[in-house]
Amino acid sequence: MNFFANPLLPTPTHQDKATASVGDAMTTLFDPFGFGRAAFDYWRDSVERSVLYLDVMRERGNQYLAHMEQTKPSVLGFDTEVLVDGRTLPQPTNYELLRVIPPEGIETDPASRPFVVVDPRAGHGPGIGGFKPDSELGVALKAGHPCYFIGFLPFPEPGQTVEDVVESEVAFLRHVIERHPETSEKPMVVGNCQAGWQIMMAAALEPEVFGPILIAGAPLSYWAGEHGKAPMRYSGGMTGGSWITAMTSDLGNGLFDGAWLVQNFERLNPANTYWKKQYHLFANIDTESNRYLEFERWWGGHVVLGGEEIQYIVDNLFVGNRLSTAQLVTRDGRRIDLRNVRSPVVVFCSRGDDITPPPQALGWIRDLYEDEKDIIANEQTIVYCQHDTTGHLGIFVSSSVSRKEHTEFTANMDYIDVMPPGLYETTITHADDRHDGESLERDYLLEFSPRDFEELDREVMHKPEDDRRFATVARISEINLGLYRLYMQPWLQAVMTPEAARWIRRMHPIRLGYKLLSDRNPMSVPLPVMAEQVRQSRHPVDKDNLFKAFETMASDQIVTGLNAWRDARDGATERLFMDIYGQPLLQAAVGLYGDAHVHRRRPGDEPEHRRFLEQRENELLAKIAQGGPHEAVMRAVIYVLGGAPATDERNFKRLRASRAALEPGANLSDFKRLVREQFFILKLDREQALNTLPTLLEGQTNDEIDAHLSHLEDVLSASGELSEHAASRFAQVSELFNQARPVEKAVASSPQTPKQAPQAAPDKTPTANAKKSTTPRRKSPPKQ
Incomplete structure (x- = not known):
């Protein structure tokens, strides 16, 4: 240049x-x-x-x-060993689970979250997910994750079906989980192109074996597309x-x-x-x-x-578009409903991709849900990221994409796993382009911004x-x-x-x-x-x-x-x-x-899921006044950041580090459950959730409450100066924390808002009818 x-x-x-x-x-x-x-x-x-x-x-x-x-041709750039051969499963398939052997000089931590890459089977052979050192597998290995690869052989097994392949992948993930009893985090699974919709089908049928899911260049809504830009x-x-x-x-x-x-x-x-x-x-x-x-x-x-496989794919997906509308039913009667996926889903697509353009990668969200409140009611977290220029293969082959997007996804997988339900878009900025770039741990920063369906429709163009x-x-x-x-x-x-x-x-x-x-x-x-x-x-x-x-x-x-x-x-x-x-x-x-x-x-609608939602709401309402300072601090953070336009990993790391210091035995799954419970409690009845903050802090000394407020200030200022709205919410929370102080030593004033944000009037958003206005209601909930 x-x-x-x-x-x-x-x-x-x-x-x-x-x-x-x-x-x-x-x-x-x-x-x-x-x-x-x-x-x-x-x-x-x-x-x-x-x-x-x-x-x-x-x-x-x-x-x-x-x-x-070759008997097993592959372009995988790493040494591997076969753990499970799909030909030995009850329903044989030509898929294999491979353990990726770390290259010399790279060590992995068995206690770290496993990382699984599923290769696309769309005409080419296996190995593209680990084609180069700077690849999806290479990035995960450098980050210290034990890595696994799901590949395939050149010829299918006789009678093999798409359902058999899906069941094979579920069996592979169960084996990966058994190999890592020291970690409670489920594997992060990456599906490229055709493998993306395949693992989404598996996650809809067996959601408990999946951690965060990254689908890269994967079509899920096959009728979608912009006129003039979707020839296939x-x-x-x-x-x-x-x-x-x-x-x-x-x-x-x-x-x-x-x-x-x-x-x-x-x-x-x-x-x-x-x-x-x-x-x-x-x-x-x-x-x-x-x-x-x-x-x-x-x-x-x-x-x-196999002829039966490709016929199923063309009839039900590319022509019938039955996956994104929950019309597929397995041979044993189970409905494949993507709303049953409990793991966070990261959708990575590109505007330069003419094979899987953004409308086909994102349209399934609009097909399944009425609006973003419907996503929240279903307790799903969906994050999408759009590259501006790279082509279809570049999404999971390009070294520059791996060093930027895939590195950030891998580094932030724990943060994505605990994010509250909703629809988010990510943006990635270089440290040199930020005023606070010197404080970043890596060259890039991944930020998350809440999105609504009006913004999503501008990308889907339905x-x-x-x-x-x-x-x-x-x-x-x-x-x-x-x-x-x-x-x-x-x-x-x-x-x-x-x-x-x-x-x-x-x-x-x-x-x-x-x-x-x-x-x-x-x-x-x-x-x-x-x-x-x-x-x-x-x-x-x-x-x-x-x-x-x-x-x-x-x-x-x-x-x-x-x-x-x-x-x-x-x-x-x-x-x-x-x-x-x-x-x-x-x-x-x-x-x-x-x-x-x-x-x-x-x-x-399914009445079973409606009853589940009602039962879940009653359980959470009963927990509004239950808990202690951890619940109070988390509830306060979610409330204040709920008015912020975006957040990033720095808030999460500070909050999780503080929790680890207070509760050394707490793991990521406990932290995730705490975040989600407090998020839904605020959604169900914000007024009562805020009014019970002093109750959660009963028995705390002045020093402990000061420490909580200082911790709140530290966490909230991690992403920069608070907006005026967020600052007013922090002032409101500070006053509620002060109400929990011992009576004889109560303080009358709130501490300074983080980063010397402009002092604003307390939040006057009406909360008298918060339960009615914020309780997520859905008309068509999936079966659990």
Whole structure:
């Protein structure tokens, strides 16, 4: 970066720089000998780069073949040992639980919270969550957490279903918990992409085995999306539904080749797939070969899914959108309701992701809940974080994202675990950008701000008219699938053999691209010899070479052209989809026309959960006057910070450290229970909760009350100066604490508010009807 650039002038683009290089190179035109010399140098350099490029492609092919011949291919960058093989479970699956062995120089604490990464199985092989040292696993290992990895084998077990995989993951987590009896904290679980919705299903069925959950780039609301920015959500409608998935599985003799999923990803960005990625290697062949081969080892590691698995996924998730509306029921009759998840959920997505855009990552919140009060009533904590630019793979592959976002998530997992229920958004700021940066323990600070559904809707951008279109797609899909199964499937299943299916997989265009440029092709025999000779006498051309500049400009024009074609294609697809499935006649033909049909209905009421909520409220109301100074201090902190716009980990660390000093035996789960109980007590009856503060402090001496007030001041000032509203609440709490002093030594005045905040009048928010106005009531609570 040029720190001396004029900030008032526009930043030069890549095209500008290329044009400038051409301008510099044009000087060679006035030198006949220089012009010829530049032409010869460029010709020699381009020939050498071509030889080296073809040799890298040969190495890529060899790498692919060697990788696919392994019994357990993986790109995981850490040593592991198998703890549980999913093939030995009652319902066998091709998943495995691995213990990650810490690298040399890194020690983990068995008493620390376990950290589990679940890899996505969406066409590629396992290992992406620990692909590099700066990765999700690498960050957790450096923080001292014992780490585990849930990966998979290339081929599914016969008859394997999505439910079997979910049950396998639950069994793996139970095993992890058994390995760490010295800690009461449940494992933190990270699910990338497809693994995100998979672990959310598991957490809805077995919530007691999960600690905080981080879902990165995971789609949960499949009909959501912004017009012009979500091309993949139209795929099901443009193919007539999921019948083509069934046909592809039948052509594979019951197996679905993951290379077709990878091809769908590649088509999203043709400029990168067909030119930019390859040209970047060609233009920087001397430095980029290792990085390119490292990534291609994962990108080309195609795996196979069971036909029943992929059909379940397409029918129920991508076309039917049944997960985020609690319509899925297991074979033993259990409803998969994401409202049953008891662990805090962190949703990490990016505005630069065209595979899982923010509306699809966040829309499930709106699908399940009426508003943020509904989230609180269900005792759920949901935190979302949006990256501005990174793409889909960058969310869980990029080193810069791992060093920033994933490091902060890992460092703050205990804080997230005890946060009161509600909807929050996180922001991450660098220490250099803060006035209090010197006081931070790390380079970044993670802050949490409460959000409401009006703010959430600006990210989800829900359009009711789109729901009817996608509901029409779901009906059409069911009709077409039924016709396929009646007329075509019996014939295909009768003629397909395992050998024919294996030959079709081998002939897939993506797989052939790797095989044709490998040592199995006789034409590639001279390449390694030629490449070695070029490396020994390499003649790279200078950047100011006229012809090199023209090459860069030509590449930019090709990228621009392919991007324009992509935008035209996606725009035409979206318009065609909207026109076809927006037709009233088609909607009426499948029984969906008219306002009487609700196509994205929220889950209904269950009387068992309503009774549970009433019982829970009565229990908490009975505890309003029960407890001691710990309850009083926590209640005061929650009350004061309830009026603050944001908070961060510093308040939590000070509060937890003070509790540990007063109660050495207290663990994180006790602290979490205390925080949540006091939060709900304030929600149920704020007036009574505040009026009973002196009761909780009965028997305390003046010195002890002074210590409590000093501790409150220390905690509340950790995040900076209090707002005027928070300062008035602190003054109100201080007065209530003073009422608990012994009568003969009671003090009349309150201490100074933290950080010398402007003195404000006591909080005059009406509390007479607090119970009625703040008690969380929900119309559609889930079953517990």
